[in-house]
Amino acid sequence: MHELTLAPEAVRPFLESYGRMLLIRLFEQEMHRLFLKGEVHGTTHLAAGQEAIPVGVCQALRPDDYVAGTYRGHGHALAKGTDPEGMVAEMLGRATGTCGGRSGSMNVIDRERGLVGCYGIVGGSIAAATGAAMSAKRQGRVAVAFFGDGATNQAYFFECLNFAKVLDLPVVFVCENNWYGEFTPMRKVTAGADIAARAQPFGIPSRVVDGNDLFAVVGAAREAVERARSGGGPTLLECQTYRHYGHSKSDPAKYRPPEEVERWKARDPLPIARGRLLDEGIEEDAIAAVEEATRRQLDEAVEAALAAPYPDPRVEATEFAP
């Protein structure tokens, strides 16, 4: 049992975050369904099961802070506040998409919301956020990089941790460790102890966080964001989690032992957050109202996106900004 320490006004943002986690879950389930119907094209990488991490981290951010996400980035965008209708339409390749149907599932950019980008190459978000932190340092902002355990074996990871530390940049590196780099178990391809330990030789503070516990993520993120904003430089958070689906839509994830899947599904971040909200004194009715509103919001988004036109190929694109 948790200690019940939060004042009512401090709990309210967690209820909002719970709603956003549910939005991501429903969004991913809907993408799965629409993919099978041929409405989502190519491939897509679903983040169901990992919702507490982007939502918890973004709860600790200000709206004008920067976030860089991954090709498993629907949750990163929705957590940062990207309009769900635009996101659905983007997945469907429609003109009303966040990027007009030009980016698709893996590469969404939402400048207005501080979503620097999502990156189809493993590790790309790490450098993007490191660079955004160069701007953020002048602007009093903070930049966050989301990336998976697989990215911690990329040059991007090692180069940017060092770069960010020597330049004292206000960046938070958030590893979503779901234990599989694509189809291969993390332990088989990753040397050393836990991922958090990789920050130590750089002199960067790091923590292992229960990535399925919204409240734990928010706590760790607040500390890291505060450190960054006050000139204390970068932090690495290893948020341990699990994805409910395979790596991509071509992957049934048969390489994962069923008991492992069951164990993690029993630690689903949504019921964990819901239970904690009840423990903190939020009324069942209030939670149900958020759930209902979220369902309606997504249903409307899907309906609008399905009715939206495809982009017109006759409109000439410009290669360069004028």
Next chain:
Amino acid sequence: MSPLEFRVAIRDAIAEEMERDESVVFFGEDVAVPGGVFMATPGLYERFGEARVFDTPISELALSGAAYGAAVTGLRPVFEIMFGDFMALAMDSLVNQAAKYWYISNEQGSVPLVVRSAVGPGGRFGAIHSQNHGTWFQGIPGLKIAFPSSPAEAKGLLKGAIRDPNPVIFLEHKRLYSVKGEAPPDGEVIPLGRARVARTGGDLTIVTVGKGVPDALTAAEQLAAEGLEAEVVDLRTLRPLDLATVLDSVAKTNRLLAVEEGPRTGGWAAGVLGAVAEEALHDLDDAWIVATGETPVPYSPSLEDAFLPDAGAIVEAVRSRLGAGVA
């Protein structure tokens, strides 16, 4: 006006743009306190301070990725990848992030960054410190590629590159750094994407870029003494490619020689010849390419000299192709 050295032109361009625009920052390996391995950037650190001019780790991928991230959030980074060959390490961010941003974001914003490198053979630097990487990037929509040919051009084009809202790959030929030439008019900015006619002539168009331009101009003087007047077109940028200026020249001369300091396979010269053939076959009596061999750049002076398409090689190529007294 006193003559301007190429390396000073680079420094002056960065300094003037940093003075003009607070969002311009400059970084790279050994560029700040040491002033750059080719001494192109001494004094900038002292003048603008560590927050805007700084030395970085030897981490080309982090440099280019960070420049991209900074450029999409309000800064205008100018950074140095010391030798063009090292751009192989920086490619993911430039090709997959910076080049794509304007288009895939549905024009939400652009990536105003400039990446400078020392390039080119002829310095006895061997295979992996001598390449011209422009063609590595030429097939990537969204990138601009500039390759200046003189001090005045270097200054104007670099200022143009820094003001350009798009990612620019900027090549500085290492055998041009010590060249002195006429200074440009104060404040001149050369917009990217417009070629220039560096010498007029009616018998043959020599199209080239970078150090190929002074080589072609030297060759043209020798050929003039033999009665052949060559027009020299300086492309200035490989992307966008100003085909119109080449076509105008070919309409006049009916002969086209492209001089490329790199292998012809996959090179820019083949693309220019192809485009001219497509647009103006009726104007062409002859078209050919002088390029390097299809090996890596050799080290030994005897091998490297034979490898290069220098002024002598251009004169020889024209003589043997067109015969003596062609004009």
